[in-house]
Amino acid sequence: MTQEITLIRPDDWHLHLRDGAMLHGVLPETARHFARAIIMPNLVPPVVTGAQAAAYRDRILAALPEGATFEPLMTLYLTEDTDAADVAAAHASGLVKAVKLYPAGATTNSHGGVRNIEAVLPVLEKMAEIGLPLCVHGEVTTAEVDIFDREAVFIDTVLDPLRRRLPGLRVVMEHITTQEGVDYARAGGETLGATITTHHLIINRNHILVGGIKPHYYCLPVAKREKHRLALRAAATSGAGRFFLGTDSAPHVDALKEHACGCAGCFTATNTMPLLAHVFEEEGALDRLEAFASLNGPAFYRLPVNAGRMRLVKHEKPQTWPEKIFTEAGPVTVFNPGYPVHWAVEA
Numbered sequence: 080m081t082q083e084i085t086l087i088r089p090d091d092w093h094l095h096l097r098d099g100a101m102l103h104g105v106l107p108e109t110a111r112h113f114a115r116a117i118i119m120p121n122l123v124p125p126v127v128t129g130a131q132a133a134a135y136r137d138r139i140l141a142a143l144p145e146g147a148t149f150e151p152l153m154t155l156y157l158t159e160d161t162d163a164a165d166v167a168a169a170h171a172s173g174l175v176k177a178v179k180l181y182p183a184g185a186t187t188n189s190h191g192g193v194r195n196i197e198a199v200l201p202v203l204e205k206m207a208e209i210g211l212p213l214c215v216h217g218e219v220t221t222a223e224v225d226i227f228d229r230e231a232v233f234i235d236t237v238l239d240p241l242r243r244r245l246p247g248l249r250v251v252m253e254h255i256t257t258q259e260g261v262d263y264a265r266a267g268g269e270t271l272g273a274t275i276t277t278h279h280l281i282i283n284r285n286h287i288l289v290g291g292i293k294p295h296y297y298c299l300p301v302a303k304r305e306k307h308r309l310a311l312r313a314a315a316t317s318g319a320g321r322f323f324l325g326t327d328s329a330p331h332v333d334a335l336k337e338h339a340c341g342c343a344g345c346f347t348a349t350n351t352m353p354l355l356a357h358v359f360e361e362e363g364a365l366d367r368l369e370a371f372a373s374l375n376g377p378a379f380y381r382l383p384v385n386a387g388r389m390r391l392v393k394h395e396k397p398q399t400w401p402e403k404i405f406t407e408a409g410p411v412t413v414f415n416p417g418y419p420v421h422w423a424v425e426a
């Protein structure tokens with residue numbers, strides 16, 4: 080029996096598009112389904128200034144396929160040299176929708192990020208004043224802290240003290256992966272949001288490591304044990320306004336994923352919506368997919384919801400999608416959940 084749902088066209092509140100040949104290869108995958116996306120600024124070199132964000136936005140728009148309707152929502156990469164006045168001007172002009180905090184060394188291209196929070200306080204104070212959200216990669220980088228504990232330790236030692244110091248600062252906890260992240264976001268009040276990725280609703284750390292290492296399941300923050308995956312599923316499917324979709328679709332060419340020191344990132348732009356329909360159906364929450372993918376994000380970012388709609392159909396037969404996207408930078412493997420998925424996005 081076929082089944083179908085329609086929802087307001089979704090947005091992706093955490094996306095990596097990269098640049099150049101990779102941008103050209105992966106942008107159609109997102110623009111096909113999503114109306115808007117928060118574009119991560121961790122290019123090489125990073126997108127630090129308003130002028131750099133404007134130029135990157137132009138490159139994205141120029142790379143869009145003919146007829147595509149997609150709006151990139153730009154972000155700035157916070158550094159200890161970031162100029163608060165430049166941030167405020169980029170926000171006032173409508174160009175920039177958030178600033179991204181990468182603790183230095185936490186993830187892909189984060190070496191130019193923040194070592195000392197004190198150094199960026201003037202920028203954060205300005206952001207609190209003007210209501211510009213701070214998107215946070217929430218992991219400590221301290222060598223002594225176990226990689227599976229880095230998110231929980233970040234919440235206790237960095238995020239909570241910062242939010243107490245600047246209660247007006249609007250914060251998005253990006254790609255939460257733990258029960259602790261879910262609990263903190265739930266208790267956080269209206270200045271706090273949290274994105275959840277597609278893949279963290281599907282895999283736990285066993286999927287990465289049992290039966291041989293699976294480089295295409297390796298991302299940061301790394302997937303945790305099963306109880307955390309279940310907490311994320313409960314949060315995403317709860318309908319609570321605090322939680323919204325940020326795929327963190329993060330393309331790396333296969334040669335750099337299947338490598339002795341493999342890059343972090345799962346590429347989910349192609350099949351996120353069918354995968355989410357599968358997950359929400361499993362949780363008996365298909366009626367809440369629209370809140371997660373299409374309503375809660377715009378509400379947090381104070382943007383209108385999209386005008387268009389998306390139709391998702393569940394077919395008798397398992398649906399397929401390309402195993403890889405062949406970009407001019409090299410092939411990029413599409414996230415494979417490891418089980419059949421019967422849902423597809425229909426025109």
Ligand SMILES: NC(=O)N[C@@H](CC(=O)O)C(=O)O
Binds near residue numbers: 297329
């Ligand atoms: N999530 C990832 O594993 N990788 C992201 C960076 C990030 O979002 O931390 C990337 O840019 O490759």
Ligand SMILES: [Zn+2]
Binds near residue numbers: 186216254299300
């Ligand atoms: Zn991150």
Ligand SMILES: [Zn+2]
Binds near residue numbers: 093094095119327329
């Ligand atoms: Zn990311």
